[in-house]
Amino acid sequence: MIKQLLSNNIIEALDTLKLSHEKEFTVEIPNNPEFGDYSTNAALVLGKENKQNPMQLAEKIVKELKKNKAYKKVEIAKPGFINFHLAPSLYQQVFWEIYKNQEYGSSDFGNGEKVLLEFVSANPTGPLNIVSARAAAFGDTIYRIMKYVGYNPAREFYINDAGNQVDILAESLELRLREIHGEKIGEFPYEAYHGEYVKHLAHRLNALEGTRVFMMPEKDRLEHLKEFALSELLEMQRNSLEKFGVVFEGWVSEKTLRSEGVVEEVLSYLTEADCTYEKEDAIWFCSTKYGDDKDRVLMKSDGSITYFVPDVAYHLTKIQRGFTKLIDIFGPDHHGYVPRIRAAFRALNYDDSILEFIFLQQVNIFESGERVKMSKRAGKIVTMDELISVVGKDAARYFFIARKANAHLNFDLELALKKNNENPVYYCQYAHARICNIIKKARSEKLFPKHFTKDMANKLTKPEELALIQKMADLPELLILIAVHREPHRLTTYLEELASLLHHYYERYQIVNPKSPALTHSRLMLLFTVKKVMGICFELMGISAPEKM
C-alpha cells in the first residue's frame, strides 16, 4: 500500500522532470533502519537510460519529491539510493484506510482471469497420503489467494479411474475376498496393493454381498469389484479432503472422459496433424518433433490406450471450458511428464504457454528422529487422515504451506505430537487470541468505544505502533506477489512477522488503561485492526483464528 504510494510519487516526479523510466525500479523496506522507512533504487536503475550518473539523478528526483509533505526526510545514500523517512501522519492516514476496508488486501489485480488449478488428482487406489495432503494445502491456499486478488480460479481433481492401476486394485480386492472365504492364495503378489484398507474393503463387500461376486463371470466380476472399490475409495478421499478444508469445484473422471469418445478424438487429431506412426504393433506420438526427448506410446500393442491420451483430452477440455491459465500441481515424480504434454499442445496447434506446472517436492516423515520409509504399493504409508488426527488440521495445513514448493519438507511427527509451542502456528494463533482477550477485558471494563474514529488513529505515534501499521500496509502487494509467483509460503512468513510485532508491542505497552481512556481507544483500534488482518491471513490459509487458547 505504502510502497505503491511511494512508487507512484516517484513516477510523478520523474514525469515532471521529463525523465524516462522504462526499467522497473523497486521500493523496499531496508533492513537497516538508518536507511529510512522505505528506500528506492530508482536512480540506480534509471541512470543508464537517462544518461546521468545515479547520484546526480537521485538529487534531481529528491528535490522534486521534497515538495511532498508526507515525507519527514528524504535522503540520498552512497551509490544512489533514495531513502524515505515518513511522517507519522502518513502512517495514520494509511492505518485509517486499512481500518475502514473490510476486505483489506483484496484487489481486482487478476482481472477475473479464469485459472484452473488441478491438484491432488491421486490414484483412487488407496487412502490419500502425505504428499497429497501437501498438494491439497498448497493448491487450496493458492486458490484462496488468487480469488482474493481478483482472479477467477477453480479447483479440480482428475480421477484416474481407468487403466492398469485400477485393474490391479480389483484383483487385489478379489484376492482378499478369497482369503476371507478360506482360500489359500499363497504369497500376495508384489504388484498388488498390500494396504490394510483392501482387507477392510473385502470385509465390507463380503458383509454386503457374500459370495455373490464369485458367481459372476470373470469379466463382470472384476468390473463389479472395480466399481465397488472405486466408489468406496473415492468417497474416502473426498471425506479426507473435506476434513482438511479442501473442496473442489470439479471432479473429472477419466473413465467418463473415455466413454465420451474424446480418446478417439485426440487420436484422430494427432493423426491428422501427421504426428503419429506405427511401430512394433503400437501407435506412437512423435513428441520429439515438439521438444520431448523421446517419442511416446499412445496405443499399446494390446490395443489399449495409455493414460497420456485421455490426459491430453482432459487438458483440452479445460481450454474448451474457457480457462486461459492451466496450472497443474504435481508431485516430484511427474516432471518427466511436462515435455510430452507440451508437445501434444504444440502438435495440435494450441498455445502451450498457458500450461504451467508446479512441482511439490517430497515430504519426509520423521518419527523418533528417523525417517519413515513409505510405499503405497507395500501398504506402508502415513495417511492424510492419520496426520490430521495427530497434529490437527491447522498445524498440518500451516506446515505444508510454510515451505516453498520445490523444497523438500521434513515433517517430524513426534515433535508435532508433543503439541507444544515449537510450532509456529501456535505463535500466530496465540497473538490473535491475545488480542481477543484484551478486547474482552476492555469491554468488561467499559473501555471499548462504540465507534473508532480518525482522531483515535491519529494518536498512534510509538515506533512499535507505526511498525505494526507498516507491516499491515504490506499485505496488498504481498498477496499479489504470492498469487503471481504461486508462493503461498510467504504468507506464513508474513504472519509470523506480524505476530512477532504484536507480541513485542504487547510486552511493552499497556493497552487497557482506565487512567487514559483516549489512549486506550487508540490502541484498541490498532489491535482490533491487527486482529482483522490476521484473521484475513488465517482465512486465506484455511486455518482457524482462535478467540482464546
Add this chain to the structure above:
RNA sequence: GCGCCAGUAGCUCAGUAGGAUAGAGCAGCAGCCUUCUAAGCUGCGGGUCAGGGGUUCGAAUCCCUUCUGGCGUGCCA
C-alpha cells in the same frame, strides 16, 4: 549417461525476483510473571550463502563449471 529440483547458523527454514552490515524459529547460555494469557518478552554466542570462475556501480540471487543429495529417465499413473 541424460533431464529436473535442491545445497544459506548445530537443526528446520526465510531472504521483498540484482541492492546497503545475510535474517527468523528451535537448540545452547544469561535474565523477565502480586499489572490486559510466560503458548510471551529481553540479551549473548553462532556464517567461506557447497567449491571455483564470470557478468556490473553492486551477486545468496543471473551465466558457466565442479562436487554432494533427492527425483525422473515404463507399451505404470
